[in-house]
Every structure is written in C-alpha cells, then in structure tokens.
Amino acid sequence: MTPSQSSSTGQDIRTAEVGETAWTDAFAAKSEDAFGSAFAEDVVLEATALLKPLHGRTNVQTSMGAASNYYTSLAFTHEATNGDRTYIEWEATGASGVRFSGVTVLTRNEAGLIRHISISHRPLAAVLEFSAEMYQRTKGKIQEGHFRPND
Template sequence: MNKSNKNEWENAFAEKFQDAFAETFAENVVLEAVVLNSPITGRDNVQKVMKEASKIYETLTFTRGTTAGLQEYIEWEAQTFTGVQLKGVTILTRNENGALAHIAIHHRPLGSALQFSTLLGERLRGHIDPSYFYSEKGE
C-alpha cells in the first residue's frame, strides 16, 4: 500500500476527520457503503458523513492493504462506543489528479452494519436526508 495515502486515510480517522482532509476529495466524490441506502455525493455531504462516522468508532485498526493503479484496498476492524463490532474493506479510487473520486466501504456483519447505519442516521439528522440510512421504524 502506498504509505503516504494509507497514513492520510488512517490519520483522518484518528483525528475524527478534520475538515482539511476533505480537501483531498474530488468536488464530485461519491461515497457508497453497506450502511447507506444509496450513494452520498459531493465533497460537503461526504465530509459530513465521514466526519460523523469517524466519531462513532472507539477503536479502528487498519489491518492490511494494497494498491493497484488508482485504487487502494484497506482492511480494517472496529468497535463503536456502544460495543458494536465491525470488520470491513474500504476501496479508495483516485482520479487522474490524485483526488479521492470514489469511496466504497463494505461493513460486516449485517446486524452490526444496520446498527451503525441507524446510529449514523440519528447523528446526521437535520444535516443529511434520513432516507440514506437504515431505520427499524422504516422512516
């Protein structure tokens, strides 16, 4: 894995996604994730979601990664402050200018991913349309 890019992504989560990191996003960046009902688009919206998501993790450990061309693949394990255990793979795709153009985050297991989605939706209520997140109430 490209060490500088890996550190950039890891540091973003360690620092709870500081605003400056969003500058590495392409203006029209797309975020897809198991915890989202549909993709989130645009630098500002993706930054809001990623910043809030980073605050939910009590621990987040990046375990392995590799780079292939403009794509990086990063495996990770996490625990939320509410004790939810997650594992996953993040795929980062950069454009020809080196900006993050597409982020795909694959969480598992399903039950934990649904809990995470619900919590993320609650925390972003009023900032991101709640239809992007899972809700047991079917909202």
C-alpha cells in the same frame, strides 16, 4: 504476493502494512475537515450501511466525520494499491461495543484526490446498528434517505 509483484494481469500491485495516509489520518483526527482535503468535489460514497449513495464533498465529509466519531477503536490492518485504487482492510468497535470488520476501496482521480469510496462492513447486525446510528448523527446535516432510521 510480496510487495511490488506483478499480478496475473501484468499490472503492478503494491501491498504493505497501512502507512500514514490522508484517509487514515482523517479517521485519527475525527474531523470532517481532515476528510474534505482528500476528496474530489464530486466524490461518491457507496457503502453497505447506506440505502443509496452519497454525492459531493460536503455530504461525504459530513458522513465520514460522523462515522469516525462513532468508532471507539479502529485499526487499519492491511493495504494494497493497484493503479488508481487502494484497498484497505480494517477492524473497529462501535460506540455500543459492537465489533465490525470491513474493506474500503478508494479510487483516486488524476490529481490524486479520492473520487469514489466503497465501504463494505460486516457482520449484518453491526451494519444495521451503524446505519441507524449514522441516521441520528447526520440528521439535519445531510438529506434524509441515505441511512436507515432506527425502527
């Protein structure tokens, strides 16, 4: 499908290489504040690395700031937008050298702010390591029970 083609449902789907967005800029800045400006107050984060969803701008901001500092490299490889959703594929390397890939889905509200984030990481070994590392990096900053403690 080429940029701005219609899907079989008749909806306009735009695809392109990832450009400069608030999401990718926030990862580059490695800053909680940079993420917060893109989020709705009631944003929800669901991810394969989470035991249960995170709710609220402050919690999600803290988590995303910690995650952006965990990665030693992160490349956004493809992006597609359909209505209020943006799908972003990415590849990353963690602090220990583990390699990841994944897909992030951002859903925006009427004001254009991100109201829901769904992040799928792979492979499983990398997900488990990442979740344990995030547990350590967010300990005392968000309520425990969201990330997997290191066994």
